[in-house]
Amino acid sequence: MFVNHIQSTPLKGTRLHTLWRSAVSEHGLVDDRLFHLVDDDGRLVNGRRYGPLVRLQATYDRDRDELGVAVPGRGVVTGRADRLGEAVSTRFFDHDVQGRLLHGPWAAALSAYAGRGLHVVRVVRPSFGVDKHPVTLVSAATLDWVRLRLGAPPCIDRRAARMSIEIGGCRPREEETWVGRDLRIGDAVVHIVGLVPRCVVTQQDPATGAHSWNTMRALLDGRPPPPDGTPHKPLLGVHAVVVTPGTVVVGAPVDDPTDPQENPR
Amino acid sequence: MLFVSRLLTTPVKGTRIVERRTLELGLGGAASDRLFYLVDDRGRVVNGRQHGPLAEIGSRFDPADGRLTLTFPGGETVAAPVRVGGEQVRTDFFSHDTMGEVVDGPFAAALTRHAGRDLRLVRVVEPGAGSDRHPLSIVSSASLDFLRTRSEDALEVDARRFRMLIEVSGCRPHEEDTWTGGVLRGGTVALRVLETVPRCSVVRQDPATGLRSFDALRALLEYRKSRDSRYRWPVVQPPEARQIMFGVYAVVEQPGTLSLGDEIEFAAADL
Numbered sequence: 001m002f003v004n005h006i007q008s009t010p011l012k013g014t015r016l017h018t019l020w021r022s023a024v025s026e027h028g029l030v031d032d033r034l035f036h037l038v039d040d041d042g043r044l045v046n047g048r049r050y051g052p053l054v055r056l057q058a059t060y061d062r063d064r065d066e067l068g069v070a071v072p073g074r075g076v077v078t079g080r081a082d083r084l085g086e087a088v089s090t091r092f093f094d095h096d097v098q099g100r101l102l103h104g105p106w107a108a109a110l111s112a113y114a115g116r117g118l119h120v121v122r123v124v125r126p127s128f129g130v131d132k133h134p135v136t137l138v139s140a141a142t143l144d145w146v147r148l149r150l151g152a153p154p155c156i157d158r159r160a161a162r163m164s165i166e167i168g169g170c171r172p173r174e175e176e177t178w179v180g181r182d183l184r185i186g187d188a189v190v191h192i193v194g195l196v197p198r199c200v201v202t203q204q205d206p207a208t209g210a211h212s213w214n215t216m217r218a219l220l221d222g223r224p225p226p227p228d229g230t231p232h233k234p235l236l237g238v239h240a241v242v243v244t245p246g247t248v249v250v251g252a253p254v255d256d257p258t259d260p261q262e263n264p265r
Numbered sequence: 266m267l268f269v270s271r272l273l274t275t276p277v278k279g280t281r282i283v284e285r286r287t288l289e290l291g292l293g294g295a296a297s298d299r300l301f302y303l304v305d306d307r308g309r310v311v312n313g314r315q316h317g318p319l320a321e322i323g324s325r326f327d328p329a330d331g332r333l334t335l336t337f338p339g340g341e342t343v344a345a346p347v348r349v350g351g352e353q354v355r356t357d358f359f360s361h362d363t364m365g366e367v368v369d370g371p372f373a374a375a376l377t378r379h380a381g382r383d384l385r386l387v388r389v390v391e392p393g394a395g396s397d398r399h400p401l402s403i404v405s406s407a408s409l410d411f412l413r414t415r416s417e418d419a420l421e422v423d424a425r426r427f428r429m430l431i432e433v434s435g436c437r438p439h440e441e442d443t444w445t446g447g448v449l450r451g452g453t454v455a456l457r458v459l460e461t462v463p464r465c466s467v468v469r470q471d472p473a474t475g476l477r478s479f480d481a482l483r484a485l486l487e488y489r490k491s492r493d494s495r496y497r498w499p500v501v502q503p504p505e506a507r508q509i510m511f512g513v514y515a516v517v518e519q520p521g522t523l524s525l526g527d528e529i530e531f532a533a534a535d536l
Contacts, residue, residue, distance in 0.1 A: 002410075
């Protein structure tokens with residue numbers, strides 16, 4: 001198995017960047033989801049609440065500590081990412097994320113674009129901005145499988161799935177058999193924690209944010225309900241915590257850390 | 266679990282490949298696939314290898330009314346019922362000779378204008394004879410993915426570049442090499458896998474334009490013929506293979522229908 005694709009974004013909910021290589025710290029892919037957006041009431045605004053966020057493209061320059069956001073029709077809005085304001089706590093589904101409001105030119109441009117108040121928040125610690133665990137994994141075969149359960153192309157692609165690392169060369173849903181185990185990815189090691197419950201973002205066209213596919217229905221239909229009566233959730237891919245930081249590169253081997261290396265770059 | 270993840274055909278050999286949801290597979294291969302080919306003024310076959318920009322031409326054949334439609338860049342469309350005038354040709358397809366009948370009508374003139382050289386359209390006499398060596402070609406999604414990960418330039422390599430009929434997902438990269446001799450069953454068909462596919466310079470071309478782009482042949486060479494012990498078969502091809510192999514050829518043993526998403530079962534060769 002091998003790393004098939006890496007994607008991340010510094011600003012949660014915006015268009016994903018395809019990466020050839022990324023450092024992985026204990027907090028996940030470096031600079032992934034360092035920032036997120038909240039509305040005037042302090043509620044999280046992500047792709048689930050506002051699909052067209054994917055039409056924004058954010059870049060973060062670590063050396064200059066600058067955040068740039070390309071807004072359709074308004075160019076790139078750039079500013080320093082260290083002008084921190086009020087401490088805020090943002091509800092992320094089942095936990096609260098601690099951050100600081102970021103002063104800069106973004107709020108005006110983003111609010112005008114979205115027709116609602118939007119404010120940038122910088123998380124207090126990297127990895128706080130992810131939904132649950134710092135790294136998410138899915139196999140290319142699983143995405144193919146979901147795509148075909150939804151009918152023919154064009155339909156869900158990897159950007160709609162919004163997973164950080166895609167694994168090539170395995171069976172569909174093979175990643176689910178790794179739960180509870182360590183996995184070596186490049187020279188990093190992660191521990192697979194569990195399956196990822198998915199939301200309506202997976203149903204949106206990643207270019208426009210428009211509702212396009214019934215992905216959640218396909219995911220629900222793709223497996224029987226749990227026999228113990230716990231809720232039947234649409235699951236796709238797995239999430240993981242980082243055991244050993246390192247670097248992941250497209251094409252790097254993915255295997256059991258106790259096996260000799262296979263097909264490295 | 267293996268399953269069909271892409272089906273690609275074209276009625277006119279060398280022209281743009283089209284994604285399909287379902288294929289009718291007969292003993293001669295997929296219905297309407299490579300039913301026609303092009304020859305030059307000396308009767309030699311002309312495909313993407315001789316003239317890359319053929320890939321810019323869209324072709325559609327409707328078996329119900331026997332109409333062929335060619336769409337050229339710039340919007341020109343030429344459509345007519347296919348009529349043959351009785352001239353038979355024998356064309357060297359490198360691996361075999363193919364018998365064909367020259368198609369009359371507006372196609373030759375339009376193709377000649379586009380290519381800037383004399384081209385004639387020929388219909389194969391026997392379905393399946395328009396393929397290079399065997400009527401079916403199969404590649405795994407994992408092999409395509411593995412190739413894409415070999416360099417940053419390769420990331421966007423399009424599956425159509427390899428002009429394979431059937432793409433199968435759910436296995437290891439180049440696992441299809443190990444299917445040689447065995448049978449794949451899916452939908453209502455059974456396919457016998459025969460041998461690996463030797464690749465030519467067409468894989469260096471962008472499938473949308475036919476122009477040279479990422480050198481997939483070199484990228485394949487680097488790992489398929491690697492002596493590096495970190496690579497394991499089947500990613501590395503057997504040393505006796507002289508050309509660069511990518512995907513496998515197959516023939517239909519049980520005709521029927523194969524559709525996107527159909528699960529595939531593999532049975533190894535009987536010994």
